[in-house]
Amino acid sequence: MVKAYRQEHVYKHPWERVSAASWRKFADPENKRILSHILEVDTLNRKLDTETGKLHTTRALTIHAPGPWFLHRIIGQDICHCVESTVVDGKSRSMQLTTKNISLQKFIEVEERIRYDPHPENPSAWTVCSQETSIRIKPLSALASMAEKVEQKCAEKFMQNSVKGREVMERICKYMEAESARI
Amino acid sequence: MGLLKKKDSTSARSSTSPCADLRNAYHNCFNKWYSEKFVKGQWDKEECVAEWKKYRDCLSENLDGKLLTRVLEVDGELNPTKQADSNKSG
Numbered sequence: 147m148v149k150a151y152r153q154e155h156v157y158k159h160p161w162e163r164v165s166a167a168s169w170r171k172f173a174d175p176e177n178k179r180i181l182s183h184i185l186e187v188d189t190l191n192r193k194l195d196t197e198t199g200k201l202h203t204t205r206a207l208t209i210h211a212p213g214p215w216f217l218h219r220i221i222g223q224d225i226c227h228c229v230e231s232t233v234v235d236g237k238s239r240s241m242q243l244t245t246k247n248i249s250l251q252k253f254i255e256v257e258e259r260i261r262y263d264p265h266p267e268n269p270s271a272w273t274v275c276s277q278e279t280s281i282r283i284k285p286l287s288a289l290a291s292m293a294e295k296v297e298q299k300c301a302e303k304f305m306q307n308s309v310k311g312r313e314v315m316e317r318i319c320k321y322m323e324a325e326s327a328r329i
Numbered sequence: 330m331g332l333l334k335k336k337d338s339t340s341a342r343s344s345t346s347p348c349a350d351l352r353n354a355y356h357n358c359f360n361k362w363y364s365e366k367f368v369k370g371q372w373d374k375e376e377c378v379a380e381w382k383k384y385r386d387c388l389s390e391n392l393d394g395k396l397l398t399r400v401l402e403v404d405g406e407l408n409p410t411k412q413a414d415s416n417k418s419g
Contacts, residue, residue, distance in 0.1 A: 162368035169363055173356050186346060188388060189355065190400060192381065199372040204404045229400050231407040236372050244407045248399045322364070 150280040151304070155312055157273040159319040161264045163326075164273040165234060165241040167318035168262065171311065172207070174318065180310055183210050185225070199236030204229065207245065226250060239264050255282040256304070275312075279304055348387035355384040 157164045172187045184207060191204035207228040226249040234241045241262040247255065258279045265272035281304070346352065358377035366376070 162364070166360065166364040166368065169356075169360055173353075173360075188346075188348070188352060189359075189384070190388070190397070191404070194372060194375050196373050196375065199367075199370070201367065201372070204400070206400050227396060227400070229403040229407065231404055234367075236367055236370065246403055246407060248396075248403050 148280055148282045150278065153277045153279075153308065155275045155277075156265060157275060157315065157319060158271070159273060159323065160271055161239045161241075161262060161269075161273045163319050163322050164275070164315070165262050167315050167322060168241065168243070168260075170318050171314055176317075180314055181307070183307060184208075185210050201232075201234040201236065203232045203234075205232070206230075239269075253284055255284070256280070258304075275315075277308060279308075347391055348384060351380070351384040351387050355380040 159167075172181060172184045186206075186208035188206045189203060190206055191202075193202040194200075195202075207230055209226045209228060226247055228245050228247045228249075230243055230245040232241065232243045243258075243260045245256075245258045245260075256279065258277065260275060260277045262273055262275050264270070265274045355377060358380045362376045366372070
């Protein structure tokens, strides 16, 4: 069972600002209240290719994900660790993030891909974000009947969080816009 | 909390990581470098090197080794270089 969801959003901010906001999304204390499901974000690896302008970063996200009671009972934890791999291509102005869970992989696999690219109609001022989320519940016999429900719940949660994430992104962009106007 | 070995305050929402200060110092430096230099095409030099080193040393002292191995394995699977190259050549 795999479910995939696509979303697109246009930010009326240049790619430089939007991609910078993406880095700050989980870190700013102001946003921690809204994105309270993100408990920790640690950078584990970074690599800059000084010739091509490609920046690779690996971060570990610790997420608080309380599920339905039966899931909690089976799994026995509500903390989930995820790996986020990011490539920023400074030359072509693209940012790609891939996030995957490393906890609970026996039960569920969630992969989220986000891209930030300059908007084709207004590449210097707008940014298009495309997001693809795929959720795969492992076909455990005991879980099979409720798996559908879990998938649905999980997808709903993801949607809610991505809306919150978008709000946060918009706010950081606005803040950065005001900041750059002051200089 | 997080990836760290100790599991004493799993319910706390605030960061309890012993590396939190070093992490903030590094992330602040990185964010500044990213918006002021990297996106403007100034990527010829690695910056925040000292901050990164201190933060990383702290992480490697405090991280749960098994989990870290998994993180790096999955990072390898995700292999973002491939995607980047297939989407935009050049």
